[in-house]
Amino acid sequence: MMEWIISILLMTGSLFMLVAAIGVVKLPDVYMRMHAITKAASLGAILMLAAVFLRYPQWVVGIEALMVVMFVIFTSPIGAHMIARVSHRMKVPIGDGYVMDELQDEADRQSAERAGGKSGETTEGQSGKKDGGKGGEKIDTGKL
Amino acid sequence: MKPIGFFVRIFRLVLFIFYYLKELVLSSLFVAYDILTPKDLMRPGIVAVPVDLKSETAIIALVNLISMTPGSLTVDMSPDKKKIYVHAMYLYDKEKFIHKIKTELENRIRLIFD
Numbered sequence: 001m002m003e004w005i006i007s008i009l010l011m012t013g014s015l016f017m018l019v020a021a022i023g024v025v026k027l028p029d030v031y032m033r034m035h036a037i038t039k040a041a042s043l044g045a046i047l048m049l050a051a052v053f054l055r056y057p058q059w060v061v062g063i064e065a066l067m068v069v070m071f072v073i074f075t076s077p078i079g080a081h082m083i084a085r086v087s088h089r090m091k092v093p094i095g096d097g098y099v100m101d102e103l104q105d106e107a108d109r110q111s112a113e114r115a116g117g118k119s120g121e122t123t124e125g126q127s128g129k130k131d132g133g134k135g136g137e138k139i140d141t142g143k144l
Numbered sequence: 145m146k147p148i149g150f151f152v153r154i155f156r157l158v159l160f161i162f163y164y165l166k167e168l169v170l171s172s173l174f175v176a177y178d179i180l181t182p183k184d185l186m187r188p189g190i191v192a193v194p195v196d197l198k199s200e201t202a203i204i205a206l207v208n209l210i211s212m213t214p215g216s217l218t219v220d221m222s223p224d225k226k227k228i229y230v231h232a233m234y235l236y237d238k239e240k241f242i243h244k245i246k247t248e249l250e251n252r253i254r255l256i257f258d
Contacts, residue, residue, distance in 0.1 A: 016172060023179040031231045032188065035217055036175050043172035073164070077211030077218075078204075084219045084231065088190075099189035100238070103220055103229040106192070 006051045013047030016040045028095030030087045038080040042072050156256045163252065164212060171214035178233070189235040190219055192227045193242050195250065202257035203228075209249050216245070 023036025049065040088103060178186070197203050203225065207218045215233035222228070232241055 016176060019176040019179055023175065026179060029188075031190075031217060031219065032186075032233065035215070035231075035233060036179060038211055038217070039168065039171045039175045039214075040179075043168055046168075073168070073212075074208065077208040080211055081207060081218045084217060088219055095188065097187060099187050099235045101190045102192040103190045106222075106229075 002054065006054050009047050009051035009054070013044045013051065016044035016047065020044065030092050030094075031084055032095065034080040034084050038076045042076045045069070045072050153256060160252060160256055164209060167209070167213050171212060174214040186233055187235045188231065188233055189238075190229055190231050191235065191238055191241060192222075193230050193245050194227050195225070197250065197254060197257075199257060202253050205257055206250060206253045209253065210245065213249065216241075 017040070020036050020040035023040065024033050027033050027036055046069050049069055053062050053065045094101070195203065195206065197206060203221075207221075207228065210216050210218050210228070210230055217231045218228055219231045220229045230241075230245070235241060
């Protein structure tokens with residue numbers, strides 16, 4: 001009986017990981033790939049760790065599995081967030097069919113303001129953004 | 145704001161963890177379904193969602209939770225911490241999307257962390 005539960009957990013866990021990997025290949029752009037990686041892959045890891053705990057029901061294993069689960073849960077959204085943020089700043093091309101992109105609108109508005117008005121007011125963030133944009137274009141052409 | 149008891153907070157935190165796991169399972173199923181079927185359903189977009197949480201812990205918890213709910217992923221945050229930019233996979237109705245984040249997620253976070 002227990003063997004069955006363990007096998008089912010392992011199978012579903014690895015199935016979710018497989019789905020996440022397929023998603024990374026198949027989905028159209030960076031953000032959607034991040035969707036696949038954060039969600040499906042972390043659920044897969046959790047299921048597999050649950051299977052490990054059921055197979056070796058000891059305190060040590062349980063606590064370790066729990067800690068790994070917590071690290072996965074709390075860090076994978078942050079990692080996805082950082083990758084998405086950096087790729088937006090680097091202007092990685094987005095897929096088709098976007099309804100709206102308010103972050104891009106905001107960035108455009110700011111750069112228009114900067115070009116229109118006050119010269120001489122340079123802060124770190126602005127110069128950093130400009131550099132990021134230039135670097136991003138280079139990387140895009142290289143990647144495509 | 146009135147200080148709430150320690151145990152109330154812990155109780156809410158435990159409830160919150162269960163809610164988080166539920167969202168994780170739901171969103172994994174969503175994403176898996178979407179990957180495995182030919183995709184005509186997607187209407188991606190990036191939306192600005194206003195937040196009015198004050199403490200940084202609360203904002204981090206909100207950002208994590210948004211990334212774990214089905215079809216949404218935090219991309220960036222405005223420098224004054226007033227807005228977060230959320231990438232949505234199924235953006236059929238912008239107002240409804242923002243409303244869901246504000247009511248379901250932000251209120252839940254506010255009860256615990258803020």
